[in-house]
Amino acid sequence: MFSLHxxxxxxxxxxAPATAASHGKSAGLCxxxxxxxxxxxxxxxxxxxxxxxxxxxxxxxxxxxxxxHADSAQWAxxxxxxxxxxxxxxxxxxxxxxxxxxxxxxxxxRKARYTALxxxxxxxxxxxxxxxxxxQLETILLQWLxxxxxxxxxxxxxxxxxxxxxxxxxxxxxxxxxxxxxxxxKQGLCWQEDPSNLDRRFDRNYLRLEVLPxxxxxxxxxxxxAGRVARYACDALAAEAACVADDLPRxxxxxxxxLGALQALPEPRRRAVLRAWLAGLGxxxxxxxxxxxLLRDMTVAAADRIPETRxxxxxxxxxxxxxxxxxxxVDRPNEGSWQTSAGETCAWSAGSTIALSPDVGTGLSxxxxxxxxxxxxxxxxxxxxxxxxxxxxxxxxxxxxxxVLPWRRENLPLLFAGNRLIAVADLGVAAEFAARADxxxxxxxxNRRGALTEADVLSSKWPAHPxxx
Numbered sequence: 513m514f515s516l517h518x519x520x521x522x523x524x525x526x527x528a529p530a531t532a533a534s535h536g537k538s539a540g541l542c543x544x545x546x547x548x549x550x551x552x553x554x555x556x557x558x559x560x561x562x563x564x565x566x567x568x569x570x571x572x573x574x575x576x577x578x579x580x581h582a583d584s585a586q587w588a589x590x591x592x593x594x595x596x597x598x599x600x601x602x603x604x605x606x607x608x609x610x611x612x613x614x615x616x617x618x619x620x621x622r623k624a625r626y627t628a629l630x631x632x633x634x635x636x637x638x639x640x641x642x643x644x645x646x647x648q649l650e651t652i653l654l655q656w657l658x659x660x661x662x663x664x665x666x667x668x669x670x671x672x673x674x675x676x677x678x679x680x681x682x683x684x685x686x687x688x689x690x691x692x693x694x695x696x697x698k699q700g701l702c703w704q705e706d707p708s709n710l711d712r713r714f715d716r717n718y719l720r721l722e723v724l725p726x727x728x729x730x731x732x733x734x735x736x737x738a739g740r741v742a743r744y745a746c747d748a749l750a751a752e753a754a755c756v757a758d759d760l761p762r763x764x765x766x767x768x769x770x771l772g773a774l775q776a777l778p779e780p781r782r783r784a785v786l787r788a789w790l791a792g793l794g795x796x797x798x799x800x801x802x803x804x805x806l807l808r809d810m811t812v813a814a815a816d817r818i819p820e821t822r823x824x825x826x827x828x829x830x831x832x833x834x835x836x837x838x839x840x841x842v843d844r845p846n847e848g849s850w851q852t853s854a855g856e857t858c859a860w861s862a863g864s865t866i867a868l869s870p871d872v873g874t875g876l877s878x879x880x881x882x883x884x885x886x887x888x889x890x891x892x893x894x895x896x897x898x899x900x901x902x903x904x905x906x907x908x909x910x911x912x913x914x915x916v917l918p919w920r921r922e923n924l925p926l927l928f929a930g931n932r933l934i935a936v937a938d939l940g941v942a943a944e945f946a947a948r949a950d951x952x953x954x955x956x957x958x959n960r961r962g963a964l965t966e967a968d969v970l971s972s973k974w975p976a977h978p979x980x981x
Contacts (some may be wrong), residue, residue, distance in 0.1 A: 514691040519557050520566055526670045529946075530638055530679045539679070540637040544629060545573040545602060547704035549590045550642035553692045553736060554684060556701060558640075559598035570962060573602040576625045578609050587704045605632065622910045625908045630675035638679040645666055645735040650719050652738050659800070666745035667738070674862070686733050756788045757783060766970040767793065767963070768834040771810060782807060792975050795839060796825040810835060818918060829919060836917070836969060838962065845889055845923055852954075853883035860887065860925045864961050866938075868954035873954035876935060877947040886928040890921065896933040899946035907936065914939060915966040925958065939964065 526664055530539055543558065545551045561567040575591040588604050607624040609617075655664030674680035684692070691850045696703070712718045727734045733796030757879050759781055763773040769789060774782055783803055790797055798806065798821075806821040810830045813819035821828045828837045848867075850858045858866040866887065868876075896909035905913075911921050914940070927934040935941040938956040948951030963969045 514553070514557075514695045516557055516561055516564075516566070518687075519683065520561055522686055523681075525581055526681050526683050527679075529671055530636075530681070534636050537636075540570040540572070540634060541567075542629075542633060542637055542639050543571070543573040543600075544625075544639060544641045545575045545591050546642075546706075547575065547587045547594070548642075548706065549689070549696060549703045550644055550647075550684065550692060552594065552701055552703040553607065553696050554640060554642040555595065555600060556598055556699060557695075563599070571600055571636075573600050575602060576628055577604060577606045578621050578624065579606055580609060580621065581706070581708070587706075590677060590704055603632070606628075616714070618716065630678065633675055633678035635677040638677075638681050639674055640681050640683060642684050643682045644684045644687050644689055644692060645739055645795060646720075646724070648685055648742060649724065649735045649738040650716055652742060653713060653723070657686045659893050661800075662745055662748055666739060666749055667742040669746070683737065688921055737777075752784050753788075756784050759785050760788055760792075764789075764974055765834055766968075766972040767974060768969050769834050771830060771833050771835055774835070775811065779807070790826070790837065793837065795837060796823070798823055798826070804835045831917065832966065834969075845925065847888045848886070850885050850927075851883065851885050852881060852885055858887055858925075860958070865959045866925055867957045867959065870956045871947075871953045871955040873947055873951055873953060875947055875953045876941055876945050878952045878954055880945050881934070882929045882952060885934060886930075887925050888928060889923055890926060894926065894933055895941045896936075899941050899943045901943065907933070910936070910940070916964055917966065917969070920962075920964050924964075927956075937961070937964065 527539070531537075541558070543551060543555050555573055558567060562571050566587075573591070573595045575588055577588045581587075592602050605628045605630045609620050609624045632899055635641055652667045652772055658664070668682055668685065670683070670685055671679060671681045701900075708714075709717060710721070713720060719792075724734075731737070735962060759777060763769050763777075763785060768786065769785075774785060777785065785969055786803060786806065787797060802821060802823040806828055809819045809821055810828075813830065817830075819830050822840070825839055825841075826837060827840050830836075845861050846859055850856065852868060855868075860866050890907065892908075895904050896907065896910075897904045898910060911924075916924070922936045924939075926936060929945075931944055932944070934945045935956055938958040938961070941956075963972060
């Protein structure tokens with residue numbers, strides 16, 4: 513059963529890694545207070561532990577008002593009153609939930625809530641949420657039904673990093689909702705009930721109201737059993753992460769992957785490495801079919817081809833024996849006129865800009881650069897005399913010679929004066945406009961351009977702390 517002693521023990525175990533990371537210093541605790549049964553029990557129990565001297569950490573609460581229900585202001589007031597009555601400071605945050613992002617209302621509200629919470633946590637502070645054993649069971653079943661892998665069986669982690677420097681802990685995962693309700697009843701506590709929790713249109717509510725009662729009737733300890741399986745899955749994930757930590761550096765070439773080295777691994781380890789590679793670069797994970805297609809297509813395509821595997825938001829290509837990956841989107845270049853004499857920055861795309869930085873002897877001659885130029889993409893047939901070369905070169909050949917990645921060649925910003933090619937992005941300039949030694953010049957700076965050449969990819973550094981899991 514739930515008790516203050518069991519909560520204190522659970523909290524110490526869950527927070528042990530965070531405490532070790534802070535060298536034994538007591539981190540502040542911040543309760544995400546919704547006003548429902550679970551967070552009410554968590555706040556009151558922790559307040560009682562603090563009053564008894566069994567909780568050394570500073571305790572506070574935050575209530576997030578999603579403004580999605582007519583009674584949300586009343587719920588916020590009830591949370592403030594509850595916290596005040598137990599000597600806990602409580603901040604209220606109102607958020608706007610974006611319902612146009614293609615997510616479910618639950619997911620959109622959760623994203624808005626966690627974004628607001630992350631922005632208000634102090635370095636080293638621990639966000640406490642009141643997820644319990646029944647929540648864990650629901651989460652595991654939902655993710656399993658959606659086709660999740662080992663990670664879905666692991667459910668919600670007791671502790672994890674949150675935001676830039678904070679933590680997120682779930683100290684109630686070993687307790688069921690019935691245990692929390694029994695303790696709340698003995699304490700005479702009151703809490704808020706969100707009527708949307710009865711709406712069976714939401715998957716989680718349907719599971720909670722229709723499916724789980726039948727499971728509990730047949731298997732009363734189903735939540736505890738699921739929690740035990742989740743711990744087994746966490747152990748397996750930890751073992752996989754340790755294996756990946758050894759395998760990934762062996763196959764990396766900058767931020768690309770050496771296909772031959774990847775193929776030398778057993779197939780399960782190949783999949784684990786690819787998942788870690790994508791996660792480390794902050795890209796969406798590959799569905800199982802896409803991952804299988806990737807492993808197949810990249811090995812069977814002819815050596816002179818550049819095969820691609822795509823899924824929403826991602827494209828992986830094989831080029832010269834390596835796998836290259838990048839995010840996809842509808843980021844079309846903004847071709848047009850650029851007033852260089854006014855010191856303006858050219859917005860080449862939604863994510864990148866081109867600017868001229870003062871220099872001497874490098875890049876474009878300030879004297880010979882026209883006050884207005886055109887910035888365009890390739891159309892084919894372009895040629896120029898590159899600085900330092902004795903002969904005109906077709907742009908197509910020049911890009912090949914400079915190892916520009918084939919899929920980046922079509923959307924390079926080309927600078928023109930009329931029909932004369934002045935510069936190729938920030939890679940090279942025409943001899944006619946190149947600055948002489950000691951001549952005041954403009955150096956072309958293409959901000960947020962990503963890797964353009966094979967050398968860029970190979971010299972890119974892998975993230976210092978990639979989110980493997």
